[in-house]
Amino acid sequence: MAKPTIGFVGLGAMGFGMATHLVKEGYTVHGFDVFAASVDRFKAAGGTGAASLRHSAEGKSYYVCMVASAPQVQSVLFGDEGIVQALPKNATLLLCSTVPASYAQSVSSELQAKGRGDIKFIDCPVSGGAKRAADGTLSIMAGGSDEALEAGKFLLQAMSDTNKLYLVPGGVGAGSNMKMVHQVLAGIHILGASEVMGFAARLGLDAMETGEKIKETEAWTWMHENRLPRMLAEDWNPGASALTIILKDVGIITTSARQADYPTPLSSTAEQIYLAALSQGYGSKDDSAMVRQYYPDSITKVSASKSEEEKAAALQLVYELMMAINLCAAAEAVSFARYLKVDLSQFYNLVSNAAGASRVFIKGGLEMIEGRIGTNAPSGYKTVDDVIRRLEEVVQKARDLNCPLHLGSTALNLLLLTKRAGYGKEASTSVIKVFG
């Protein structure tokens, strides 16, 4: 069977990679972007340029939308020259943009209301970055009707890694919710990477050595490992992953949390500090530049002059900080996912293999999901009291150094509220109980 022609809108860093990958896979792709230069670049890479948004959609039975935000999606789909008017009957529409689940659901309703219920609509945000987009190895979280998923599956498979296409139960909105709860971890860990490295610098630790050591420990996060080279090189103009991107994603989390009356203390703290950095002009810089919120100069300029013993003690504080942040991040993500009735087994599998991963989540997240917390927790966990005691030492040390610890401080207060609610003597994974 001949491969169908694909319509595509949104040729930014991610969309360009996805669209050119489809070209490499043998599809004819009619691509459009509001920036003419992006269309030209796509044509140079073998794509077919569409003269207008409408042209990109006319006659296309398969269409991919990869613009940056819900307002852009709304304009692309339902604006005066929007694609919904132009798509042929029974077309399959993949919405790959990261949007709130409630917005994805509103698209379904609006399609019905506009008499285009025939369009097979799939809510399928992606994760993985520009490189994996270009390689066709993204993680994709797809929600939609069985019919829509059946129709669009070949296209989802073409863009995703073999083991990283998640058909999320729950229909339209379920894909976006899955991405969102994944981003709880990603959004906290990105700031966490800067917080621990900035704290390490204030402690007088060598940045390269500390970064490498952290990666080997239980405190590892995917984000820390991924951002570390850019943080060390200060390679953030322009950003490989601009602050505005994670700020948008975290905004979706906290907006959805408010809609659900659900607390997200660490995500909220991260968002506030991202907003503060935005005000300082960091919007287009790489998010690893958040280290500047904790240390005023290049962390590689720290000249370490400590004894081995002092170094080990200081490194231990950095490790404890990161462990406590990762623990509370896991609890926040799992509890919110559970509250939203996200398929937790799929969630666990997805996060463990994606950008939100941490060793703490991989180990402790499963205990939280399976309810093996409190007195049911397997041995090998510290108690909540233990984590508090260690984190208190960290926060006091940071205070003595006049070093902000936005996430560490929020984590400590969350743990102390957990203790006050009576869970201090239980396993550290019991911090999830404070979310109710």
Place this chain on the structure above:
Amino acid sequence: MAKPTIGFVGLGAMGFGMATHLVKEGYTVHGFDVFAASVDRFKAAGGTGAASLRHSAEGKSYYVCMVASAPQVQSVLFGDEGIVQALPKNATLLLCSTVPASYAQSVSSELQAKGRGDIKFIDCPVSGGAKRAADGTLSIMAGGSDEALEAGKFLLQAMSDTNKLYLVPGGVGAGSNMKMVHQVLAGIHILGASEVMGFAARLGLDAMETGEKIKETEAWTWMHENRLPRMLAEDWNPGASALTIILKDVGIITTSARQADYPTPLSSTAEQIYLAALSQGYGSKDDSAMVRQYYPDSITKVSASKSEEEKAAALQLVYELMMAINLCAAAEAVSFARYLKVDLSQFYNLVSNAAGASRVFIKGGLEMIEGRIGTNAPSGYKTVDDVIRRLEEVVQKARDLNCPLHLGSTALNLLLLTKRAGYGKEASTSVIKVFG
């Protein structure tokens, strides 16, 4: 009876006012400061300069220590040339510096250990600012043995307002604890003043008009009224109340909270943002300069171009933000004071007439203290759910404007944790229940 000669160390903004007031009251005051210029200034104002720290103490049966921090106190009292060696037998020593209660208690122990248990030691931090120091109308919170309080009372009275000398039950440490729980409110309200005015500017509201209106409402705080003129005039170089002062006080709160394993989410958030501002070079500026963390330019430059209706709606958001912050601040302060077994009736009276006051505290703090919360609350209170709903609208609006709301966001998460713990339908004053 002739007035005794007083020894005095620490002739900074507060100490200078206190010492010169004592001179005006007819005391001979031998003043010392590490800055010779401060001693000269004191001499010019009628004081007697002491040539050294030791000279300021020798032969003085009454001594006032008003240096800036516990480490300075330690050096002044117990250093190589410290006053403890020089004070005569049975001297009365007033420690007016703001220090942790645990530190004040350690001074008692060290006096005993050094064989100077004869010294009548009073732990008596003050509040009220430089002007009231110079007028002899400070609030003073004094703890000590009955014998010490009896001996020092005339001096405490000379420096304080008639109704604002609090003899706090509980001995040495009780005065410092009382000051500390008062500062919970002060420390949050100082940042709160900047947060609401910065948010108002982002909403496009006229700063002067908004500030004046807020003062007339239930959202009034002493700090907002006091800081507003300096915030509007950007009169913060050098600061009438430097950022480093409130940062030190908040540090005492959070350090003591960690020692007690007690959560202080709003104080911690305030501290982190003060630390961030310190890193940006705001240490010596007036704390009303914190408005810069929320709005990048002078808030008086906002040109209001709203209809009356739009203005009223925007002002309502500012009001709701401030009400929610003040509510959570009151809950944090009352719960921590209760936990520390502070005399709550005295605490209520003190705060209501001091720099930590808010109309929300004056009304709702009493309900919290008397336990008339939850289903026992008198009518006239919103429910926790109501406060959440309004604050969610505020936080969403700020997010749409890319305006950080550090305290508002922390307050919302605290309220949401309260709701998740099952107290949503109870009166808003029930937020205190989440502290356990």
